[in-house]
Amino acid sequence: MSDVEDHGYDNYDQEGDERHEENEEDVENDDTNDEPPRRKLYEDDDDEDEEEEEEEQTGRKEKKRAKHRHKRDRAARFLDIEAEVSDEDEEEEDDEEYGVDGFIETGGAEDDDSSRRHHARLARRQMEEEEKSPEQIARDLNQRYGGRAAVRYTGDMNEIPQRLLMPSVHDASLWQVRVKPGREREIVFSLMRKSIDLEYTARPLQILSAFQRDSLPGMIYVEARSSQQVSQAVNGLVGVYPSRGIHLVPIEEMASLLQIKKQDTTVTPGTWVRIRRGQYAGDLAQVVDITENGEEVGLKFIPRIDLTPRDDGGDKKRKKTAGMRPPQRLFNFEEVVKVYGRNYVSKRGPAFVFQGDTFKDGFIEKDFKINALILEDVNPTLDEITQFSRRQDGLEENMVDLSIIAEASRKAAISVLQPGDHVEVFEGESAGVHGIVEEIAQDVVTISPVGVELEGQKVELPARSVRKRFKPGDHVKVMTGKNADETGLVVSVTDNVVTFLSDMSMQEVSVFSKDLREAAEVGSGTNVVGDYELHDLVQLDLQTVGVIFKTERDSFRVLDQNGQVRMVQPHQISMRRDSNRAIATDSEGHELRVNDNMKEVDGEGRKGRVLHIHQSFHAFLHNRDITENGGVFVTRARSLVSLAPKGNPLKLAPGADLSKMNPAIQPQGGMVGSGMGRGPRDRHIGASVLVIKGPHKGYQGTIKDTNGQVARVELNTGNKLISIDKSKLYRKLANGKTEPLDAPSFNRGPRNGNMDPPLSLPNGNRNSNPYAAAGGRTPGWGGGRTPNPHANSSATPAWNSSSRTPNPYAGSATPAWNASSRTPNPYAGGQTPAWSASSRTPNPYASGGATPGRNHSASSGGWGGATPGRNTSWGGDGWKSPERSGWGSDVWNAPTPAASAATPAASAPTPAAFAPTPGAYAYSSSMSAPTPGVVPNTPGVMDYEDSAREPYSPPDDWLLDDRIAPHQTKLRVFIQGSVMPPYLDGAYEDRTAVVVGTTRVRENFEQTAFLRFDDDGEERSILSRYIKPVLPKSQDEAALVICGRRKGEMVRIRQKPDSQETIEMVVVESIGSAGAAYWECQKDHMCAVVG
Amino acid sequence: MTAVIPPSKSRQLRACLLCGLIQSSNDFRFNGCPNCEDILQLKDSADRVMTCTSTYFEGMIAGIDPENSWVLRWQRTSKYVRGMYAVRVRGRVPEDVEAELESRGIKYRPRDLSLDQD
Structure with missing residues (x-):
């Protein structure tokens, strides 16, 4: 190491070295303090050498101080007067004052007092070194002190390529430790402080380092030789989860942990950013300049100046917090001056200063910290950008600033390019070239240009300078x-x-x-528009539901239950319907649910998965293989058959009591899938019980709810609900006796008497499939001797109420139905053969369904009194009469007497007497709702509810009624009322004709229709108000219903009208789409048709 | 020698652009950077601290035993004081510092991991 380099930095050297050595010493020898005197001995020798060298080499003012120290040390060598603490002070002094040291060797390790402590070791080392070769010594020295100068920035390691720094097997390992997310930094800090705190204790931390990366939340990495050292280090730190494992990081992954770098979000002037916080949060801004260290950027964006400041001047805080932020608006000097006054705005060159901000060209220019900005996913919209570009300056008003937009789309463009894309180069030397992307490697795309010169070559280009070409x-x-x-x-x-x-x-x-x-x-x-999704069942209007089979941008295509396709907008849908729990019956009487795979038995034999079931009748199915209507089709549930064999009928309903599932009393023979989604109601609910054990022993109460073996009992005293084990309850019978809750008994109560054999009934009774029950195929029914209506009436309130009534009928052989029905007579015949006969008829609903209805009305008291004729015929021998037994097979033979019975009733002076009749029908309709073919007839009857047999005269424009108009060319009409006042001289009066056509005329004109007269074939138009329908006269004649709910329906007269009365009721049969259904219709509600 | 370990919750943490040491800005101002003071001369110069250190850093290393730690060797800080270091510091030292480094024959290595490719 050269002199120059060393110059002036030795204070760091020393300290670093000392500390280092101290550490070593500490580790090696914990009781260092016991032997200071011996150390001093060695130290002095060194000191002297050192001192001399120092003096020679440096000759600076430190010399004086050094000498001074030296002296002090000399004295100190005999006196161990210095406390250990003083070392620190000395060190610090050294740090500050010792500036220069010439030689490496003297560099600081040998510095007098502060180095005392490792002299013992130095001595040892000297001994060792004497045995070494000079080369070895030189190398060692280099190794030992070479780095010392580095505690100042030398950058000597900077020359080493990073790859040579890769970890080797000799390095300590990295261990991954799970920590609480968000506390990574704190924990790393804690480890640092902990290691410093424990440094001189008996158990210092043995880890070498620890680090955290923001991109790896919830974990820190600790460098140590063993996982035990790691767990020792992290032990006791809050937020560390060593229990979740301390995992070794494979050596090849170590470097990458430190190399992770967020996708570079370099900010250059022109970059678009968004402001993260404050008044301008979310606003787009453009970078104007960047400070040298890249921490702050100057931004240009559209200011939000409050041009309507509140006047309550002083209260700045409230003003800031309350209210909305002002809209984005370019700075306008005049405006601002007008609002705030001239004093608040000052002009500096081309810019204005207002409220401490600089405004230039209308934009605000302001410096932001880079972490107050959003740099990623800025995605400026075209609108935002044009706002900038348009206002850039007056000259380029209409020009969309290319560079701005290009910049905006540039980054994204790189990621959206795909091989095969047709691109063009828009900047750089190959600008204008276009070609096809061959490959993409990071930011470089290779394109094969399409053009004259470059054809056939491949060109590599930065991805940012190409754009897709269309x-x-x-x-x-x-x-x-x-x-x-x-x-x-x-x-x-x-x-x-x-x-x-x-x-x-x-x-x-x-x-x-x-x-x-x-x-x-x-x-x-997309499959979702608004709140609706593909394959949703939606309600379109009162009668129509449909399934969405295609979604478009803001509308749907819907297949309704009639098989028609409609285009619907979301607002036209009144609601989405849920048919998840809907159940229908398939052609074999099996249960059919949503998501079942079914097949049509007739027609095209289409297969599909049930999407929805509507009113147990229509099923919407989906099959990918069908192209029409997106694979959705609608069909009748009755014409479907399951593709898979139906599963175990013993499907356990949740919460079902196993004891009720006794196979011995299970329905046999075709009662498939009767297990319901909903568990049967616990039959103990409502039972009156006596507590026989526990603290409540002796209390009486009623079971309100059950959950498995636990019942919630409402005590009769104290109005208290307790939860109690069922085994502690005894049923309290009406006669005062008690018996175990689950004791099988026929005399138990109204319900059990009724539901005999009781245990199978929860199933049959609650079966959603009324057919199966009504068909009487369950052994339960056979044994029950209860007639059919029970199954249905289980759903009626009457049933419930009767089931809750105290038990006056206990022990009665007659089913409780009689009791609840309250009609003494007709249903006493519940056990009559007539009943069982009817229950076996193919159409049990016609009778079974209607019967309780009548019964119901009977109980209301209206029936018997008002229509004596009927009453006798029903109540008397009606049930046993052969006609009655024939009901099921030939329904409309039977009603004939009924209908005729109605006739005298109609002439009865009290119209009120009639009111119950439709009621009865209404009831029957609701009962038989699931039966097609029977349903339609009832509403028809209901039509007469209000119109109760009054002659009907059609309105003048009846021909144009929406529902009649389609049939108008078949209608037979006659002319009436043209004599007085005369119309066409009354020449056409009473002549019959067929309608040729009519269209609605404009207001203020009288409606006419074009008719062809039967007698001479003349065709002419006649004022509509003279045109009246021809009433059907004979049996089997076709007619159109022109009034009431079934208006527009084609019917055929099935009963010969036997009077001239226009209000006579005749039996008609619906023909056409509604299917064969018989019902009664008032004669003048129909119009005869041709053919 | 150990650098001052700043409180972890401090908002004023800055990292030295040259060595990556993390300290509070006050510590930088009062004590300078213990590793790079001779070059950066941060002491008592708030301006200098602002330009030569950065708040924009990521990844914190507790350099407990720099000399023996691979992590710190990888970060080229194994010869420096113990303390908290940043894995990555954004920004470059001012040009005069770069010139100074060059005159001393030191290769400047920005700490933003941009040179890791070699």
């Missing part, structure tokens, strides 16, 4: 930004702004070329 006519897709996924046809290209015509919105969209990609596909990749 030409008008290209079909492109937007990859990022707010227009993402938009596709379209390029119409123009201006530099790197591409304008294209969107495929979806048919509007022009301008985007940066970097965000574009050539793409063949059309349409949007």
Whole structure:
């Protein structure tokens, strides 16, 4: 080491060395302090040599001080007067005052008092060195002191290539330690301080270093020889998780831990950044200049000056906190002066100073710390950039500043380039060349140019100077930004702004070329628009639901339950429906749920996965292989069959009591999948119980809820709810006796009596599949002797109420149904053969469903009294009559008497008497809701609710009614009322005709229709108000319903009208789309049609 | 010798652009950089401290035993005082310092890991 280098830095040398040596000594010999005198002996020799050399070499003023010290030391050699502490002081003095030392050897290790302590060791070393060769000694010396000069910046290590510093097996290992995220720095600091604190103790830390990287949160790395040293070091530190393992870092990964570097976010003038905090948070700014150390940057951005400052002047703080921040607005001298006064704004050259900020060209220029800025993902929008460029200065008003935009898109451009992209070079010496990207290596792209001169060569270019090239006519897709996924046809290209015509919105969209990609596909990749998603079941209007099978930019295509495709916008959807729990019945009577794989039994035999079920009737399925409607199709649940064999019917419902699942009493034969998603209600709920054990022993109460073996019991006394084990409860019977809760008994209570055999019933009873139950195929039903209606009525309130009633019927052989129905007569026949017969009929609903309904109305009291005729016929021998038994097979033979029975009722003077009738039908409709074919007839009947048999006269424009108009050319009409006052001389009065056509005329004109008269074939237009429908007269005649809910439906008369009364009810059969359904219709609600 | 270990929560932490030592700005001003003082001459010069040290650093190393530590050797700080070092410091020393280094025949190695490729 040269003199020059050493000059003046020895104070550091010394100290570093001393400290180092001290350390060693400490480690080697903990009881150093015991032997200071011996040390001094050695020390003195050294000191003397040293002293002389020093004097010779330096001759500076330090000499004096050194001498002084020397003297003191001489005395001290005999007196161990110096306390250990004083070393520190001395050292510090040395640090400050000892500036120069000529020789390496004298450099400081031998400095008098401070080095005393390692003389013992030096002596040892001397002994050793005497045995060494001179070369060895020289090398050792070099090794030992060569580095000493480094405790000042020598940079001697700077010359060593980094690769030579790679760790070797001789180096200590790195250990990864898990720590609490966010506390990494603190922990590294703690380790540092801990090691200093424990340095001179008996157990110093043995780790060599520890470090943390911001990019590796939740871990620190400790350099040590063994993991034990690491755990010893971190022991006791808060936030360190040594229990999560101290992992050895493989030697080859050590260097990379220190090499990690965040993607360089170099800031150069012109770079776009965003401001992180404060009033301008989120605002885009452009870098104007950067301080030398790169810590602060000068930014230019659009100021937000409050031009409407509040007047409450002094209260600055409140002003700052309250209110919104002012809008972005360029600085305008006049404006600001007007608001704040001339004194507040000063002009300095081209710039203005206002409130301590400098404004130039309308922009504010301000210095920011770099960590107050967002440098990554700035993504300036075109709008923001044009705001800058437009206002740059007056001259370039319309020019979009190329460099600005280029800069903005540059960085991103590098990452979005792909091999095969067509690019052009827009800067540098090859500017203008375009070609195809061959390969990309970091920032360098290789392109094979398409052009005259360079054809065939490959050119390497910085990625930042190429941009994607599009030409008008290209079909492109937007990859990022707010227009993402938009596709379209390029119409123009201006530099790197591409304008294209969107495929979806048919509007022009301008985007940066970097965000574009050539793409063949059309349409949007998104499946979500608004709150709705692909394959959602949505309610379109009251009657219509549909499944979204395609989403577009802001609309959907929906397949409704009628199989029609509609284009819908999100606001037209009233709600999304959830059919996750919906269940339907497939063609085999099995349960059908969402996500089942099903197949059509008829029609096209399409397969698919059930997406949704609507009202247990329609099923929406999806199959990728079907191209039509995005693979979604709708079909009737009844025409589906499962692709997979149905699983175990014993599927355990959550919370189900195993004891209820006794296979012996399970339904057999086709009751598949009757296990419901919802667990059956515990049959103990509501039971009156007596506590027989525990602190509440003797209390009575009611079970409110159960959870497994624990019941929640509401005590009759104290209004208290307790949780108690079921085994501690006894059921309290009505007769005052008690019995175990689970004791099998037929006499237990209303419910159990009813549900006999009780244990199977929770299943059958709650089956969502009424068919299975109604079909009476369950052995439970057979044994139960209970007629069909029970299954259905289980859902009615009547059932519940009856089940909760105290048990007056216990022990009764008659099912509780009788009791609850409260009608003594007709249903006493519950056990009559007639009933079982009807329950076995193929269409049990027609009877079974309707019966409770009537029953219901009967209980309301209206029925029996009001229609005596009917009452007798039903209540008397009606049930046993052959007609009745024929109901199921030939439904409409049976109603005939009923209908005719209605006739006298209609003439009954009390219209109120009639009210219950529709009620009865209504009830039956709700009961049989899932049965197609029966459903439609009921609402029709309900139509008469209000119109109760009043002659109907159609409005003047009835022909134009939306639902009639499609059939209008078939309608048979006649002319009425043209005599008085005369219309066309009354020549057409009473003549029948067929409508040829009519269209709505404008207001203020009388509506006409074009008719062809039957008798002479004359065709002419007639004022609509004279046109009246021809009523159907004969059986099997076709007619159109022109009034009521079923308006527009084609029917066929199935019952010969036997009177001239226009309000006569006739039985009709729906034909066409609604399927065959029989119902009654008032005659003048129909219009006869041709054919 | 050990550098002053600043409190870890201090907001004023700065790292020396030359050696990466982390200290509070006050410590730099009062004591200078224990490693580089002769070149940087930070002592008593707030300006100098501002230009020759940086708050923009990342990764903290507790240099407990620099001489024997591979980590600090890798960081080329094994000959320096014990203390907290930054793995990476952003920025370059002022030009006069670079000139000074050059005149002393020292290769300047910025601490922003930009020269790690070799």
